[in-house]
Amino acid sequence: MKWREFVREFSNMSIYLAYNVNVDAIVYLNEKNIQKLVDTFGAGNILKKLDEYPRQIDEPLDFAARLIHALRTGKPNAVPMFNQKLNKWFDSHFKYDVERIGGQVGIIANLLANLDFKRVIAYSPLLGKRQAEMFVDKENLYYPSVKEEMLRLEGIRRAYKEGDPVKVNRIFEFRKGTKFRLGDEVVEVPHSGRFIVSSRLDELRIETKDDLRPFLPQIGEMVDGIILSGYQGIKNFYPDGKTADYYIRRAKKDIELLKRNKDVKVHVEFASIQDKDLRKKVVREIFPLADSVGMDEAEIAHILNVIGYPELSDRIFNYNRIEDVVLGGKIILDETNLEILQIHTIYYIMYITRSSNPLSEEELRASLELATTLAASRASLGDVKSPEDLKVGAKVPYNEQGEYVKLRFEEARRRIRTRGYKIVIIPTRLVKNPVSTVGLGDTISAGAFSSYIAFLRKKGVY
Known part of the structure; x- marks a missing residue:
């Protein structure tokens, strides 16, 4: 599919997002x-x-x-x-x-709403007026709340809470x-x-508030995909005596509730977690409940370091060779039982999945193409305000390392056992003088996950 075909598919798709929204200064x-x-x-x-x-x-x-x-x-x-x-x-x-607006939920919600998704439901446990008013003014962008013991979807710009x-x-x-x-x-x-x-505000908790939690199965039924992020905001200890373990358990329960009535696809967008113990808990406890995870090569190295592969982690940090990233990605995919892993770097984007995945390598590449086109549009314009903005990204050439990336990837395939896997890579469309680089990784991951779902839906396997 070309980008216009993806956009047509998106107009019939709904996505739920949680948990982190903030202001980017x-x-x-x-x-x-x-x-x-x-x-x-x-x-x-x-x-x-x-x-x-x-x-x-x-x-x-x-x-x-x-x-x-x-x-x-x-x-x-x-x-x-x-x-x-x-x-x-x-x-x-x-x-x-x-x-x-910032935070992965804030950035992705505005992006998907501007791409004319059927429905985008964005949730944050804190929603101050200043944050709420930074969401785009679109009728397809909602905030989930509970009124008279019933789930209500209301316009997110009007859903702020005084005093948050x-x-x-x-x-x-x-x-x-x-x-x-x-x-x-x-x-x-x-x-x-x-x-x-x-x-890291003391008041912020990465969780679904108790009044909304009983309605998560209903939300899961309403959407085609779920993107969860913000786990880097969990702290080891809180003033009220609660710990990271308490919020990790709640995060796991959220995913189970969202999937209770429908096996909806869940994507986790991983961000750097400095504390090693917390990083290990997120990987060991949250990843196995997800279908898809997105991260960059540094985050792969951080994860490998805490799950028992320090030498491979050091190689990625020090040399950043494609073959090491592929090997590390395979390890994470297998150890956490993911359906698909998406890796974004400056010069390339990669999918690692199993050979049983219903999408062909050509379809997986098309999904990555949509992702890098979206990111190039955002880098060129500072924001993506309508589907037509993708024309700008489509004109951005692949980066100057593109052919080298393809060569090194083919070498990696010969050196590493890839039987049983589908691994595809494309060079990024790299904007030489970007208006902004904030949110490019989130843009790539959201575009890749959404287009992946669009292909699954079109083939009738989801």
Whole structure:
């Protein structure tokens, strides 16, 4: 199918999304504001802190060190911030260029609504007015609530709750080729990307509220697919005495309830979890209940590290060879019993599934084509506001490493046992000067999962 055919299929499809919505406050970095940050803290202090590699941001120097690491490697990253007192420091030191909806649910909900899906139901346990009003004003976008002991779908922009706190993530966008001085070193940013300071509010719980939970089986019957995300927001301990284990159990029960009356496909969009124990729990407890998972190559390495493959994890981190990513993806697919794994990187997108999958390799490639076209449209325009915007992404050429990617993939297939699997790869359509890189991974995963379902529906196997 071409992108216009997918869009026609989408108009008859409904998707449910949960759990994370926030406000993205975006700063576009340049040589001047990067150098000012380095000079403020001092290159020596930053490098010393970088050696410690802080896993969360407890003070401004932690932020400076992890940001510089992202700039030197050119790799996107997100680091949690639990200390809400730092909000004032960020707000006083940076002028935000853009404020818009964020969180995987927020980004994907607006995208799918603008692609004219039949119905998009988006849920967040917290929905402040500032967040609600950042959703697109579309009649196909709903929020699930309970009124008079019955499930009600209401327009999401009107469904906000007075008094709900607003989660603000600060996103620092950087461009390939930007240069700055770090002591005796002149750093040139190798790739465009973003660094996210991910706020962790005490009030936020990754869960379905008790009043809505009994209606999850009904919601599961109403939709063709479910995308769940935000597990990176779970904390080990909460002020009320609850722990990560409590919320992991609730998350598992949510999936079981959604699937109770209909074997609806569930996609989990994985995001970086700094705490190793929590990461392992999400992989071991949540993944086996899902049908599909989306992640990037760094997240594959993080997962392999906690499920017993540290050497392969290190190889992916240090060398990023396609054959190692394929091997790691196969391990995750098998150990968590997924139906399909989707991997997105700067230069390629990949599906790994079993040979029994009802879709052909050609159909799987077409699904990935739709995904990279969507992402190229978003990168070019900053947002996808209508199906016609996909024309822009379709004109973006594949990246300059495309032929090399195909060659290395064929070499990997010869070196690794792939019998029993369908593994397909396509180069990404890479925008040289993107308007924004925020949400590109979410866009790819949402496009891939939705088009995968569209193919299954069209073939009559779902």
